Amino acid sequence: MALPGESTLASHGPKRPARAESRRPPAPAAYPVRTEEDLLTVRHAVRAATIAVGFGLVDQTRVVTAASELARNAYVHGGGGTVTLDYPREPSGRRGLRLTVKDEGPGIADLEAALTDGFTTGSGLGHGLGGARRLMDEFTVRTGPGEGTVVVVTRWAVR
Amino acid sequence: MNGLRSPGVPILRLGDVLVTGLLNELDDRTAIAFTEELTERISAEGARGVLIDISRLEVIDSFVARTLMELTTVARLLGARVIVAGMRPPVAITLVELGIELVGVETALNPEQGLAALGWRQAPQPLEGARRGTAR
Numbered sequence: 343m344a345l346p347g348e349s350t351l352a353s354h355g356p357k358r359p360a361r362a363e364s365r366r367p368p369a370p371a372a373y374p375v376r377t378e379e380d381l382l383t384v385r386h387a388v389r390a391a392t393i394a395v396g397f398g399l400v401d402q403t404r405v406v407t408a409a410s411e412l413a414r415n416a417y418v419h420g421g422g423g424t425v426t427l428d429y430p431r432e433p434s435g436r437r438g439l440r441l442t443v444k445d446e447g448p449g450i451a452d453l454e455a456a457l458t459d460g461f462t463t464g465s466g467l468g469h470g471l472g473g474a475r476r477l478m479d480e481f482t483v484r485t486g487p488g489e490g491t492v493v494v495v496t497r498w499a500v501r
Numbered sequence: 502m503n504g505l506r507s508p509g510v511p512i513l514r515l516g517d518v519l520v521t522g523l524l525n526e527l528d529d530r531t532a533i534a535f536t537e538e539l540t541e542r543i544s545a546e547g548a549r550g551v552l553i554d555i556s557r558l559e560v561i562d563s564f565v566a567r568t569l570m571e572l573t574t575v576a577r578l579l580g581a582r583v584i585v586a587g588m589r590p591p592v593a594i595t596l597v598e599l600g601i602e603l604v605g606v607e608t609a610l611n612p613e614q615g616l617a618a619l620g621w622r623q624a625p626q627p628l629e630g631a632r633r634g635t636a637r
Binding site: 378379381382385389399400402403404406407410411414470472473476477 | 528529559560564589591592598599600601
């Protein structure tokens with residue numbers, strides 16, 4: 343059952359359940375973003391995921407904050423959507439957490455402007471998209487009129 | 502959203518200073534209700550300072566940041582000075598990376614220093630001779 347890269351961790355002897363759990367990433371999971379309560383649920387789920395991946399406190403905060411911004415974008419601008427969490431692993435064994443935030447909204451008309459600080463069409467500060475890009479290691483956006491918006495961001499664990 | 506109160510966010514009064522704190526589970530409606538209630542309290546009680554403890558906040562996203570900035574501006578218009586105290590270090594790092602400066606928001610390391618900056622003093626200390634347990 344061991345995934346590549348797990349054998350070294352598995353050699354540390356008996357584990358508390360929390361650590362055993364952290365060796366095997368949870369299955370990918372999708373969370374709806376339809377209400378304000380869903381935004382909190384997403385934050386909780388992402389926080390738990392960052393802990394499962396083994397992120398330090400600063401990285402946990404970065405990823406949860408980015409998730410909060412992106413989920414809010416989907417809720418406010420996209421009319422709702424989904425946040426999917428999955429756990430990529432590099433051949434080197436380095437683990438990561440990937441968020442895919444998808445909505446079926448009108449799409450972002452001017453992506454470059456939307457990535458510029460201070461640009462907002464909503465109630466935020468206009469730092470959401472650009473800020474999320476800075477907080478994560480990888481960032482891609484696919485958007486278009488009538489196509490909705492998909493933002494995929496990944497943060498890799500140190501080591 | 503009218504008539505909402507902010508359960509779980511008590512606002513205490515210490516002399517002419519209001520002391521309150523934000524909880525981590527701050528959703529949008531609670532934030533708006535909290536702003537309205539705090540504004541009313543500043544006016545009704547003639548507060549000259551407001552201390553907001555944010556040490557419970559594990560995440561400050563741009564919505565919470567905007568709430569803090571608006572709160573500070575509104576309070577200033579009413580003549581009260583707001584100090585936000587106790588930001589967690591990871592939150593500070595993340596805010597900087599997010600590109601948010603919390604323009605106009607005064608901060609303090611912790612509530613004690615925030616209260617001191619607002620000019621709030623502890624009750625006079627007992628006289629030296631009256632203290633107990635200091636000789637060691």
